[in-house]
Amino acid sequence: MRKKKESLRASILESLKNRSKSRAKQAGKPARPEGTLIASYNVHKCVGADRRFDPERTSRVIHEIDADVIGLQEADTRFGERTGILDLRRLERETGLIPVPIAGVTKAHGWHGNVVLFKQGTVRDVHQISLPGLEPRGALIAELELASGGSLRIIAAHLGLLHRSRAQQTRLIVDLMNDGSDTPTILLGDLNEWRLGDRSSLNTIQNAFGPLPPAVPSFPSTLPLLALDRIMANRRGMIAAVEVHDSPLARVASDHLPIKAIVSLQTLDIEARVHTRTA
Numbered sequence: 001m002r003k004k005k006e007s008l009r010a011s012i013l014e015s016l017k018n019r020s021k022s023r024a025k026q027a028g029k030p031a032r033p034e035g036t037l038i039a040s041y042n043v044h045k046c047v048g049a050d051r052r053f054d055p056e057r058t059s060r061v062i063h064e065i066d067a068d069v070i071g072l073q074e075a076d077t078r079f080g081e082r083t084g085i086l087d088l089r090r091l092e093r094e095t096g097l098i099p100v101p102i103a104g105v106t107k108a109h110g111w112h113g114n115v116v117l118f119k120q121g122t123v124r125d126v127h128q129i130s131l132p133g134l135e136p137r138g139a140l141i142a143e144l145e146l147a148s149g150g151s152l153r154i155i156a157a158h159l160g161l162l163h164r165s166r167a168q169q170t171r172l173i174v175d176l177m178n179d180g181s182d183t184p185t186i187l188l189g190d191l192n193e194w195r196l197g198d199r200s201s202l203n204t205i206q207n208a209f210g211p212l213p214p215a216v217p218s219f220p221s222t223l224p225l226l227a228l229d230r231i232m233a234n235r236r237g238m239i240a241a242v243e244v245h246d247s248p249l250a251r252v253a254s255d256h257l258p259i260k261a262i263v264s265l266q267t268l269d270i271e272a273r274v275h276t277r278t279a
Contacts, residue, residue, distance in 0.1 A: 034262075034264075035240070035262040035263055035264045035265075036068045036069065036146060036148060036150075036152070036262065036263040036264075036265060037065075037066065037067045037068050037069075037260060037261075037262055037263075038067065038068070038069050038070070038154075038186055038188065038231060038239070038260065038261050038262075038263050039065050039067035039069070039070040039071070039188075039231075039245070039258055039259065039260040039261075040070070040071045040072075040073075040156075040188040040189055040190070040229050040230070040231055040258065040259050040260075041061070041062065041065070041070060041071070041072055041073070041229075041245075041254070041256065041258035041259075042072075042073040042074055042158070042189075042190040042228075042229060042254060042255075042256035043058045043072055043073070043074055043075055043085075043086075043253075043254050043256075044074050044254040044255050044256060045074045045075075045076075045077065045078065045085060046058045046085050046086070046253075046254075047254075047255075048252045048253050048254060048255075049220070049221055049222050049251065049252050049253075049254070049255055050252055054253070055085050055086050055087065057249065057252075057253045058085075058086065058253050058254065059086060059087065059090070059091055059094075060249055060253075061245070061247070061249050061250045061253045061254075061258065062091065062095065062097070062117075063091075063094060063095055064245065064247055064249065064250070065245050065258055065260060066095070067097075067117075067260060068118065068119050068120075068146070068148070069116065069117070069118045069119075069144065069146075069152070069154060069186075070097065070116070070117050070118075070258075071114065071115070071116050071117075071140075071154065071156035071188045071189055072086075072109075072110070072113075072114070072115040072116075072117070072156075073113055073114055073156075073158040073189055073190045074113045074158070074190075075109045075110050075113055075114070075115045076108045076109050076110060076113045078113070082105070082107070082108040082112075082113070083107040083108065084107060084108055084109030084110075085109070086109060088109060088117075091117070095119075096119045096120065097117035097118065097119055098117060098118065098119075099115055099116070099117050100115075100116040100117070100118065100123055100126055100140065100142040100144075101123065101126065102126065102128055102140065103126075103128065104128070110140060111128040111138045111139075111140045112130075112131075112136060112137055112138030112158065113138075113158060114138060114139065114140040114156045114157065114158055114189065115140070115156075116140055116142045116154055116156050118142075118144055118146075119147075120146070120147035120148065121144050121145055121146040121147045121148075122144070122145045123142060123143070123144060123145075124143040124144065124145055124151070125141075125142070125143040126140070126141065126142050126143075127140075127141040128140060128141075129141060129172070129176065131157070131159070131160070131165075131168075131169040131172060132165070132168040132169060132172060133160040133162065133164075133165025133166075133168055133169060134160070134162060134165055135160045135161065135162075135165065137157075137158060137159060137160050137165070137169065138157075138158070139155055139156065139157035139158075139169075139173065139189075140154075140155075140156045140157075141153065141154070141155050141156075141176070142154045142156070143183060146265070148265075149265065150184070150265030151183050151184070151265075152183070152184055152185075152186065152263070152265065153181070153183045153184065153185040153186070154185075154186050154188065155173060155176070155185060155186070155187045155188070155189075156188055156189050157169070157173065157187065157188075157189040157191065158189050158190045158192075159189070159190070159191045159192045159193070159201075160192065161192055163201050166191070166192060166193055166201035166202075167201045167204065170201055170202060170204040170205050171204050173187065173205065173208070174204055174205060174207050174208045177208035177209075177234065178208070184233065184234065184235055184238060184263075184265060185233065185234045186231065186232070186233050186238075186239070186263065187205070187209060187230070187231075187232050187233075187234075188229075188230065188231045188232075189229070189230070190228055190229050190256065191228065191229070191230045192228055193228065194215075194226035194227060194228060196215060200212075202230075205232070208234060209232045209233065209234050210234070210236060212230075212232065213230075213231075213232055213239075213242060214241075214242075215227030215230075216229075216242050216243065216244055216259055217244070218244050218256055218257040218258075218259050219255065219256050219257070220255050220256075221250065221251050221252070221253075221254060221255055221256055221257045222251060222252075224244065224246075224257055228256065229256060229257075229258075229259045230242075230259075231259055231260070231261045233263070237264075238263060238264065238265075239261040239262065239263050239264075240261055240262040240264070241261065242259055242260070242261045243259065243260055243261070244257045244258070244259050244260075245257060245258040245259065245260055
């Protein structure tokens with residue numbers, strides 16, 4: 001018990017230290033690195049840490065992030081017809097982000113609350129996957145041809161609250177990765193797993209994505225201690241360090257902070273050409 005308390009205390013101190021660094025870095029407004037900015041954001045049905053429903057505030061956070069591709073979770077109401085909450089047309093006008101089209105829904109923005117938005121490109125293919133488990137959960141798989149160059153497959157998912165369900169869901173995601181495709185792939189979303197090491201339900205994902213990247217605490221937004229949100233790639237060196245988007249608005253707009261990372265598809269293209277010449 002003492003070790004657990006010490007571990008929790010160390011985790012809290014590390015989170016506070018990292019958050020101070022993140023705020024200082026964002027205050028300086030550094031130039032955005034070259035590459036494709038990928039982000040993930042559980043918008044919590046546009047209900048903030050102050051328990052206020054405010055879709056406009058959520059949209060402003062998305063505007064702040066300025067992502068090229070972003071996956072949203074909980075972008076629809078949870079029950080009934082799962083009605084979409086955000087004003088996607090206005091968001092497109094202001095940010096250039098357009099939603100990946102999905103089939104079989106009328107009022108919802110996404111699939112089981114999962115939405116993928118992207119800028120300047122075309123959609124090559126879309127798959128809507130129902131994930132196993134006691135709760136209704138899903139994953140949206142979008143294959144994009146980006147205008148900036150390069151193909152990218154996005155798996156946007158929101159995994160279940162139960163460890164057993166998450167283990168089943170990650171096994172299905174790994175099975176989906178074994179389709180023979182060599183397209184660079186990003187898995188992102190609220191994976192609802194804070195455990196590390198052998199107890200983590202994400203261990204199965206390593207079969208397709210390699211060693212898990214360092215966890216970045218994103219929940220709760222007012223004092224992030226748990227790394228529930230993840231961005232990971234199936235190619236080593238494909239993404240730079242994952243960071244939280246920790247702005248004053250983001251701290252109150254949802255119970256999760258957004259996370260983001262730079263993806264370098266050009267580097268992968270160069271490596272592929274070198275490999276082809278030397279093979």
